[in-house]
Amino acid sequence: MAEEIRVPELGESVTEATVGTWHKQVGDPVEADEVVAELETDKVAMEVTAPVAGTISELVAAEGDTVEVGALIARVEAGDGKAAQGQAQTKAPSPAPAAKGDGQGEDQGEGQDDQKPGASNGGGREVEVTIPEMGESVTEGELGSWLKQEGDRVEADEAIAEVETDKAAAEIPSPVAGIVVSHLVAQGASVAVGSAIAVVREGATAQPATTQPAPAPAPKAAASQAATPTPSDKPAGAARSASRAPSSRGPAPDQHPDQPMAPAVRRLVDEYNLDPASIAGTGKDGRLTKGDVLTALDQGTARKKGAAKAPAPAPAAAAAGPARPEERVPMTRLRKRIAERLKDAQNTAAMLTTYNDVDMTEVNKARKGYRELFEKKHGVRLGFMSFFVKACCLALREVPAVNARIDGDEIVYHNYADIGVAVSAPQGLIVPILRNAESLSFADTEKTIGDFGRRARDGKIGVAEMRGGTFTISNGGVFGSLMSSPIINPPQSAILGMHRIEERPVVRQGQIVVRPMMYLALSYDHRLIDGREAVTFLVRVKDAIEDPSRLLLDL
Known part of the structure; x- marks a missing residue:
């Protein structure tokens, strides 16, 4: 009996695809779950497999046709393939059997096309590598790079590819150990959560490419030229497929x-x-x-x-100087998303920035006096960020509106401080979250921030680590910034900008003295936070930094 092959579900919001390539023609034998065709959408390319073992009896859609989800594209005659193959040949002439002539080319080529270069046929089942869930509201990403090529050996849970989303870059691990049989999508393609991107043959071992039997496309092509039916005898789809076949005489x-x-x-x-x-x-x-x-x-x-191909420079351009x-x-997906979010923040929030400066003398003394002892005990250096995180936690508790967000017609007050710390990554600025920062010690804060920085450089920050957050600290001073107005990270309502420390003359007790000073900037949403609250918050941070004993005494 004939089994139908239909277009499978292609992912959220994808309703149709293009038939890219037929890997099997009418009359070809096929095994259960063997790839029959390749479909291409605007997001991903995927392979369609046979539901049963048998023989291809009919190709309903031709290469290049647009087909909807659930549409019939082919039929397979179940069985050992011999009787079905004869029936298929009597139904309609096909260019595929004719190309093989007397069947000798089929016998020689069978088994070679299914074997990928660089991998043996040994091993167990073939397992698809799929895109896992990547966090709330993330439904698709872009295949940034292949870390394993076809024919490469891969271990279980070893990264096979890197996918970029609008929030972060994530590595996709192999579910099993084996050999990468094929890549299902190209680098730069959009991939939906749950879609397959590669196939790994479990337990297979690598094999030098030179031991691979060479396929024999030339005899098939010659036989095809000798035995190709007239155009009037060909099905439309077969004619289109044959017109695309590579030829030694073509381009x-x-x-x-x-x-x-x-x-x-x-x-x-x-x-x-x-x-x-x-x-x-x-x-x-x-x-x-x-x-x-x-x-x-x-x-x-x-x-x-x-x-x-090689345009000659115009006289005017030549006179103007070298090209x-x-x-x-x-733009990468992450950079696009950053641009969208920042512009949305400007368009939505009534954003305002207030400034103050802070004397870093006492913090510098504390760091200098306890640096070696702190590093010896905790295994991490005592930096500036832990002081500012603690100071912000105290100020957020005193001015809760700065730690709140707007949700429709309601205000959500957070009774905890999940503080985002902006760190630089190769693909852009990302903001991982210090969860419950109010309960972290100085050492815990420094260790976590240091870990964020290292993993951001290696692209190892997960999406879940950047989700949420009630307040953000951005330290532009590490890049030499003297003054800036940071942009709110929605749906948060405020962000603190730190800047470089610079010795400046200031007046203390009627005397002009030189002190290490830093400008602080608090950008906030004026729809929720009044100027009085914003200034109060910034003054509380300034007081805690200029007198660090307040951090210990919870003042």
């Missing part, structure tokens, strides 16, 4: 003129007005992937449509 794979592209690739090419023929394709049959386009943009090798190169790079 090189990286030229791919007029080749169909996935919606995401087409959108990117159109957005930048690029000539697809100027970009080297790494997909099947030389097709372009989203990663190919992004790489070409990054390297500056992609040409605009209608641009000459001034520019580089155009797409």
Whole structure:
């Protein structure tokens, strides 16, 4: 009996896909769960498998066709494949059996196409690597880079890829130990939570690529030319598929003129007005992937449509001097999200900033006097941040509006202090959270902040560690900033900006003296926090820093 192959669920908000490649043709034998076709959406590429073992009896959709979720795309005649294969051949001529001629090419090629270079056929089941849940409100990300290539050995829980979301970069681990059989999506592609990005053959061992039997596409191509039916005898889908097959007499794979592209690739090419023929394709049959386009943009090798391959400089440009190169790079998902959030904060909050300065003399004395003893006992250096975190916790308790947020028509007051500490990461500024900072000791605070900084540089900060937060501290002084107005991190209502310490003349008891001074800036949402409350908060922080004994006495 014939089993139907239909388009599976493709993820949230995805209702249709494009048939990218048929891996099986009418009359081909297929095993249960073997890949039959590849579908491409504007978010992800995924493989469709056969529900039973048997023979492909009908291809309903052709390569390049747009198909909706649940649509019928093929049928499989269940069984050992022989009887079904004969029935399929009597139903309609197919270019695939004709290309194989008398079947000799099929026997020689069978088994070779299923084996990936660099991996053995040994090992157990094939396991999909999927995108895990990545935190509240995060539904998709962008495949930043492949840490393991096809044919590479991977251990259980070892990172196989890195995915960037609008909040952080996360590593995707392999669920089993084995060999990476295939990548299902290209670098730079959008991937939804729960979607498969790779396949790992459990327990398989690496094998040198030179021991891999070479496939024999040439005899098949020759047989196809000798035995190809006339156009009137071909199904429409088969004709379209055959027209895309690579030929030794055709253009090189990286030229791919007029080749169909996935919606995401087409959108990117159109957005930048690029000539697809100027970009080297790494997909099947030389097709372009989203990663190919992004790489070409990054390297500056992609040409605009209608641009000459080697334009001669205009006389005016030559007279103006040497060429001034520019580089155009797409924004990362994290950078886009940061831009959106900061602009939303400006558009939504009635943001205002109040300033004060603080004398760092006493904090410097404390750090200098107890630095060695503190590091010897706790294994971490005594920095400035622990003093400011403690000072802010005291001030937040005294001025609770600064630690609150607006939720619709209500004000939510937090009876705890989850303080975000802005740290620099390669992909941008991120803000991990010090949970219950009011209960942390100086040593705990310094250890946690130090750990945040190290893991941020390595891209190891998880999304859950940045969720929430009731107040934020940003230390622009580490980069040399003298004065700035920080932007609120919504839905929080305030943020404290620290700046560099600079010796300046000040008046103390009628005398002009030189003191190490720092400017402090508190940006706040005037819809919730009045000027009196903002100034009171900042003065309380200033008092605690200038007299650190207040931190010990809880004053």
